[in-house]
Amino acid sequence: MKRKRRYVCAVALNNRLYAIGGYDASSRLNTVECFDPLSSQWTVMTPMLQRRGLAGATTLAGKIYVAGGFDGTTRHTSVECYDPTIDRWTIVGEMQAPREGAGLTNLDGVLYCVGGYDGNHVLSSIERYDPRTGQWTGLAPMTARRSGYDGSQHLSSVECYSACSNQWMSIASMQSNRCYVGTAVMSGKLFATGGYDGLSLLDSAERYDPLLQEWTSISSMATSRCDMGVAILVSE
Numbered sequence: 001m002k003r004k005r006r007y008v009c010a011v012a013l014n015n016r017l018y019a020i021g022g023y024d025a026s027s028r029l030n031t032v033e034c035f036d037p038l039s040s041q042w043t044v045m046t047p048m049l050q051r052r053g054l055a056g057a058t059t060l061a062g063k064i065y066v067a068g069g070f071d072g073t074t075r076h077t078s079v080e081c082y083d084p085t086i087d088r089w090t091i092v093g094e095m096q097a098p099r100e101g102a103g104l105t106n107l108d109g110v111l112y113c114v115g116g117y118d119g120n121h122v123l124s125s126i127e128r129y130d131p132r133t134g135q136w137t138g139l140a141p142m143t144a145r146r147s148g149y150d151g152s153q154h155l156s157s158v159e160c161y162s163a164c165s166n167q168w169m170s171i172a173s174m175q176s177n178r179c180y181v182g183t184a185v186m187s188g189k190l191f192a193t194g195g196y197d198g199l200s201l202l203d204s205a206e207r208y209d210p211l212l213q214e215w216t217s218i219s220s221m222a223t224s225r226c227d228m229g230v231a232i233l234v235s236e
Contacts, residue, residue, distance in 0.1 A: 010229025056104025
């Protein structure tokens with residue numbers, strides 16, 4: 001990348017990798033870079049409208065959504081949407097709670113923002129955003145407060161949400177405690193990479209198989225990392 005980024009979020013879209021926001025040891029960032037694996041080049045894109053570190057990011061319907069995050073003063077409720085066809089960011093709504101270090105994902109055409117830190121408390125709450133209505137709706141909370149950390153300890157526990165029943169259930173715990181972990185889904189399996197276990201930065205990684213309902217250690221990264229972005233690029 002063209003600059004160092006901690007607290008960065010990353011997504012893959014149209015076989016390109018986007019590194020969004022973060023912290024460069026001086027200030028929180030609104031800048032965005034795009035990596036093209038065909039040319040092995042990073043390109044600077046239009047910046048976000050707000051500076052965001054530890055924001056949540058995901059893709060939906062050919063666009064990138066970034067929710068919450070911390071600008072050095074304020075923990076955001078705002079959500080931005082990026083359209084790569086016109087290289088433009090727009091504000092698309094406000095969450096019900098400010099969230100730094102929350103998870104953001106998509107399922108069945110809607111977005112889910114999970115957990116995080118609001119400046120006073122680690123959160124167990126979850127919200128759902130429907131881009132057709134532009135509205136956020138609160139859902140059943142998790143059984144534990146989560147931002148990789150529950151306010152007293154770093155976590156290895158995992159919960160699974162059913163959108164049909166609006167319920168959470170506990171599943172197998174990871175083999176290591178991981179705060180500021182990077183996660184991604186590939187081939188129907190969930191990958192957890194790096195993070196901080198309360199004592200040290202981690203280079204280890206593990207994979208969850210929902211059919212076997214178990215975590216398995218996989219090859220470690222070359223460098224111990226936390227606060228990083230992880231995304232999957234599919235070879236064409």
